[in-house]
Amino acid sequence: MISDLDAQKTAKALILTLDGEEVAFEPGETIYEVAERHRREIPTLCYDERLEAFGACRLCIVEVEGIRNPVASCTTKAAEGMIVKTKTDTIEKHRKTLLELVASENRSVDVNQLSGYASQELKILVDRYDARTGRFAGKKSGTSNTKDKNPFILRDYDNCISCYRCVRVCAEREGDYAINVMNRGFNTQIITEFNNDLRDSECTFCGQCVQTCPTGALGDRKALRDSDTEGEIRKTRTICPYCGVGCSVDMLSKGDKIVGVQPAMDGPANEGALCIKGQFAFDFIQNADRLKKPMIRREDGELHECEWEEALDFAAAGFAKVRDKFGRHSVYGIASGRAPHEAAYTMQKYIRATYGTNYIDNCSRA
Amino acid sequence: MPRQSNDELITRWKDEPAPLLPLLHAFHNRDGWISEESIRAVSKGLKIPLAELFGTVTFYHHFSREKPGKSAPRVCTGNVCCLHGGNELLESLKSEGATAMPCAGRCDDMIPVIIDDKAFVGLTKETLVHRATPMPVPNPGGVTECVFSKIREEGRATLEGYRSSGGYRGLEKALAATPQDVIDAVSESKLAGRGGAGFPTGVKWKAVADAPGDPKCIVCNADEGEPGCFKDRTLMDHDPFAVIEGMTLAAFATGAPLGFIYLRYEYPETEAILENAIKDARANGLLGENILGSGLTFDLYVRRGAGAYICGEEGSLLNSLEGKHPFPRNKPPFPVTHGFNDKPTAVNNVETLASVPHIIANGAAWYRDLGLGENAGTKVISLSGDVQRPGNYEIPIGLPLQTLLNDWAGGPLPGRSFQAVTMAGLSGGFLGGENLNITLDDPCIKSKGSFLGAGGIMVFDDSRNMVDAAHDAMEFYAHESCGKCFPCRIGTQRMTERLNGSTPKLTKEEWLAEMNDIGSTMKSTSACGLGMAAPHVTESLMRYFPEQIEAHLNGEA
C-alpha cells in the first residue's frame, strides 16, 4: 500500500495552463482534447473525433506562449508546462475572417437539417461569429454533381468547403477509399476515380460521408424528399432492426412520418457507423405494401390473409409432411441475421430437436 | 525499343524504393500521357486505391491526362518571363497545344519552353534553341567563393575532372575521422539551410544522428520551385558530384544508408546528368557498399517530380516520395525523427549539401569567415529581371544589395532605374524605395519584414506596373496552393481576384481592409510556409506602392 502511494506521488501528473487555469492531461492528448474536456468550445470544421486530426480549417487555433504563430489545437499535442490561450481577441478575429472566407466560396450556408447529422456545423459557426457579412466576394468553388445517378447521396459540391472529412471517413472508418480529392488549391474537388458516379466506384452507400459533412454538400437524398413535409424534425433513439450488430440510430420523423435515419455517434456498437441498410433502407416501415398479417396460399393459388394460429398450424403440418416423406435431413434452417441471440438459439434448438438434423445456419455467415 | 507492356513497367519499378513517381513517369514517357488504363494498372501494381491514385495524379500539373500530352510545349509565364514576353510566346504556340507553366528555374536566360524531355529557350517560336544551363560568370567582386569555387574548372562535371579539382577530398578526410567530427565541423561553420528556412545544418544532422529508427534517409531537395531561383539547377548541371559528395557526407554523419534527390520536372537534362554521375560514382566505389574501402554504405536514387511547387516543402516532398497525396504534413513531428517512411530523415537543399564538401575540406573557420562582418559564409543569389547581367552570383553574406545590383550585375537597363526587387524568390515579397539599400543578410532583411530565403532576387525597373507584378505573384501562389488549409486555399484566390480587378467594385477602404484581414489571417494561421509567405507580396505592395494601388482601383492602367 505504502509503495503504491509513493508511486502515485512520484508519477507527477502532467499539467498545462489553459486560459489561466492549471489542468491535468494524459500523455498523447492534443490541446484540443484537453480544452474540450474543460468545455472551451473551440470552433472546428475539419474535425471529427473519430478521424485522425487533419489540420485543414485552422479554426481550432490557440495561442501557445513561446510560439510565434497560433497553433492548430487539433493536431498539436499537449505538453508539460504549456501556457495556452483559447480565445484571445486576435484568435477570435482570425476565426471570424476564416469563416467569412469559407462562407464566400459557397452558394449558401443555410442547408436543410435533413441533409445529414453534421450538416449545420458551418451555419452554426457563421452565426456564432456573426460572419454573414458578404465580404470577400469572388469566384465560388466546387462543381456540383447533382446528376450522380444514385437514390441515396446528393453531391452538391457548390456547398463544399474541402474539409476532406468525407474522404477521410471513407478511408479511415469504412476502408472503402471510394472518394478522394482532385486538383489543387481553389480547384480542389471531391471525386471518385476518374470523376465517375458513385455507383461506378468502390462506394458501398454507407452514407458515412453524408453524415460527417459539415455543410450539407453531401446530403441524404431520401431524407431530403421530405424537406417540404410539415412538422418539426423529431429524433427517436432506437436500434437498427437489420442485423445482430445492433447499431444505434436516431429515427427522424415529422409528425407520424418517418423521414430518415441518422447514426448515433455515441452508439456503443457502431460509434456513428452504419451500412447502407440501416442508413437508407427504412422505407419499408411505412410502406403500403408491407405485410401486416400472415397469409396462406390456398387451393385457388392466391394468398389469403389469415390469423397466426392457423398460419402456424399450416406451416407445422407442411414441415411434418416433408419430413415424413423425405427424412430428417430434408429440412434446412437458416436463422436471420436480424435475430437476436435468444431467437437464434431457439431456432437451432427447434431444428435440431424437432427434426433431428444439424442442418442449421445463420445468414450472417453467408 | 518495343513498347513496354504495363506489366513490364510495373515489374521494373514495384520493388524499387519510392516507386510511384518513377512508375508514373514510365507510363507518361511511354504513351506521352497517363491514361485511365495506366492509372488502373499502377493502382493494381502498387496496391494504391484507385480514387486516391487518381487524385494524386491530378495534383501534379505536368502529368498530362490527354493527348498530345507530354510533347505539347509548356511555356514559362513566371514573373520574369512575363517581362520578356512569355505570354506572347505562349499565344504563338497555342496552335501546338501549348500550356503555361510557372517559373521553370531559368530566369537568367530567355524564356524556357519544355517539349518532351528537352528544355528549349527563346523569345519567339522560330528562334527556340536547346542549350546548356548558363555557367556563372567569374565572381565580379573577386571574393572567395565556396560552392562556385570550382564549378568553372574544365571537366568538373565528370568524375575525373571532379577528383582532379579537389573533389572527394572532403569525404576522404571525413572517413578518416568520425561522424561526430563532421557534425561538429558543419555546426562550427554556421552553415544554415539554403532552401529557404535557414535552419542550422549541423543541428539538423545531429538530430537525425541521435534519433532512433532505421534506415535513416538523406533527401536532397532539388525541387527548386521558388520563382526566380535557378541556382540548384546550375549546381547540379555543372557540379553534380559536389551534390553527391555532400549527400554522402550527410549519410556518414547521420548513419543513413539511403538517399534520394527529389528533382523538379522542369529540369529533364539535369536528371540525365545526375543519373550518369551516380552511375559513375557507383562504378568507382563512391556510392553503394564499402565506399572508398571504409565500410560505409550509401545508395542514392533520383526521383523526378511532376509539377507542384508545394512538393519543395519538406513534408509534402516526403509524401510525394512515399506515393501519397502531396499535402504538407502537420508538424511536429519533424522529418528529423519522422521523415521518409516515418524514419529519421535529413531533408537538405542542393546548395546546402554542395557546400559541405568544401567546408569539410577547407575547415569550418574558413567557411565561417567568408561572410562579411558578423555574418558567416556565402549564399548564391539568383538575380533576374530588369538588370544588365542577370545570373547566379555567390556573395559573401552581408554584401550590400546595391553592390550586387550595380557593381556586380551592371546596374539597370539603359535609361531606367530600379523600382523594386523581390526577396526569397517571391516568398519575401518586394522591397522598394529606401529599403533597396539593405545588406544581404537576414538580420538586416528581416528588420524590413522580409527574408533572404533561397536567394532569388527579381528586379523590376521604373517601367513596370507593380500591381501587375503582385498579381502575377499571387496568381502563382493560388495556382500552387495545395488546397489543404482554408486560409491559403481561399485567401490566395481572393487576393488574386482583388489584384486583377475581377471582383465587384470595392472602395479603397474596403479593398485595403479585405487585403489586410486576409493577409494577416493567412500569415498567422496557414498550415505551411506557402500560405504564410504569400501575403508578403501584398503587404509590401501596400507598403511601397500605395499610389499604384490607387491607380489600379481607379481603373487606370
Ligand SMILES: Cc1cc2nc3c(=O)[nH]c(=O)nc-3n(C[C@H](O)[C@H](O)[C@H](O)COP(=O)(O)O)c2cc1C
Ligand atoms: C512552399 C515551400 C516550398 C519550398 N520549396 C523548396 C525548394 O524548392 N527547395 C528547397 O531546398 N527547399 C524548399 N523549401 C524548404 C524546405 O521545406 C526545407 O526547409 C528545406 O529543403 C530544408 O533544407 P535546408 O535546411 O538545406 O535549406 C520550401 C518550403 C516551402 C514552405
Ligand code: SF4
Ligand atoms: S457512402 Fe460510404 S463508401 Fe460511399 S463514398 Fe460515402 S463513405 Fe465512402
Ligand code: SF4
Ligand atoms: S463534401 Fe462535405 S465533407 Fe466532403 S470535403 Fe466537402 S464539405 Fe467536407
Ligand code: SF4
Ligand atoms: S498553406 Fe497553402 S500550401 Fe500550405 S498547407 Fe495550407 S493550403 Fe497547402
Ligand code: FES
Ligand atoms: S479542427 Fe483543427 S484545423 Fe480544423
Ligand code: FES
Ligand atoms: S524561368 Fe520563367 S520566370 Fe523563371
